[in-house]
Amino acid sequence: MPIISIVVPCYNEEEALPLFYQEATRVAGEMSGIDFEFVFIDDGSRDNTLSVLRRLAAADRRVRFVSFSRNFGKEAGMLAGLEAATGDYVALMDADLQDPPALLPELYRAVTEEGYDCAATRRTTRAGEPPIRSFFARLFYRLIHKISDADIVDGARDYRLMRRAVVDAILSMREYNRFSKGIFGWVGFRTKWIPFVNVERVAGETKWSFWKLFRYSLEGIVAFSTVPLALASVLGVLLCLIAFVFILVVLVKTLAFGDPVGGWPSMICVILFLGGVQLLCIGILGQYLSKTYLETKRRPIYLVRETEEGIK
CATH class of the missing domain: 1.10.287 (Helix Hairpins)
Structure with missing residues (x-):
């Protein structure tokens, strides 16, 4: 029986985690013939995220978690989750349900039935996002697309389902300064892009301020372009x-x-x-x-x- 590992980086997500777990397990229950494991990464949260993860792990054998000694950032969280995942297929998701688990069956079909190595998602709209932030985000994607060899798609999310070979290729890139969107594009492999309409957070507040996103964009430019x-x-x-x-x-x-x-x-x-x-x-x-x-x-x-x- 194939196993899908769902990797979920978390930082101060105590309100969203129960809702995410409920929705993710519902979708997993509808995908018959597939076993699941849920790998949560607590990125040094300052709220009760770790306590929630302890309860989930105690109640469900499929739930695993890794808790950092401090906040190392989402990039480190995704890397830790990919390293901890043991499944034949690995999915990356956010805990705030902006990455709808309901898309998981479509992602799985693209990889198992259509011959793709990876199925990734991209937002078709930025509804609910501040206009200035949307403008600079689109500007960044246009810029990085022109100056970098990595295939970085406008509106791309980290939400994707990958074969084990793709995961191993990503893990082979051990740089300290990580920009996963660029890494995903750089390793190549056949990728199907699945569009979806932007979804608001189910609970809590975003951890990405304009300044943090600006610094993150600089990381991407420096990491994948000279x-x-x-x-x-x-x-x-x-x-x-x-x-x-x-x-x-x-x-x-x-x-x-x-x-x-x-x-x-x-x-x-x-x-x-x-x-x-x-x-x-x-x-x-x-x-x-x-x-x-x-x-x-x-x-x-x-x-x-x-x-x-x-x-x-």
Whole structure:
């Protein structure tokens, strides 16, 4: 009998977890001939998420959980869940029911009957999302699609069902600075995209502020593209050419027409502009250097404090 492992990263989801478990087990009960395991990852929650997981694990043998020693982020949670999953197929879901478990049978059919290695979901709308956030999200997807080799689809969710081969390929990528949407696209394999209408959270509040999403987008750009480095080099060359042209203009005006050189205000503007460009380029270099520095430390991506078997 095939086994589907459902991996669910959780951070402060005590209100949503019982509702998610109820809906996920209902859908699992409708998929006959398939066994399930539920792997919850407690990402250092500060509420009663861990207590809820303990109760679920005690009541249902299919429920397993991994609790981190502190908050390591969703990327670490997804990695831990994929490592802990033992099923022939592995599904990634959010606990807030924005990834509808009702789509799971369709995902499973795409993988088992249609010959795909992975079935993934993408939102067709961003209803309920702030307009400014939607605008920058679409802008990011357009940008990353042009500057990266990874296949990152606009509106893509982490919600997907994968064969074991795909999971093993993802686990083979051990970088510390993880951007899973890029990793999913980079490993390739045949993927079917299943669209669905955006669903609001069933309970609780989103953990993704605009600033966190902005930082996450920078992680993706730095992790899967070196175009910013090339742009910094091009910008430097371009400014050198512009400066050379201005030098020629000043020399010609001074020698041929006796026109005196302009005063200090224009000089200050030029200095500030060039200084800003230099700092921008240094900042781009710093981003790549900092990621390299973190990779060379070889720190563990997460630390486990407790599982369903007890405290470590």
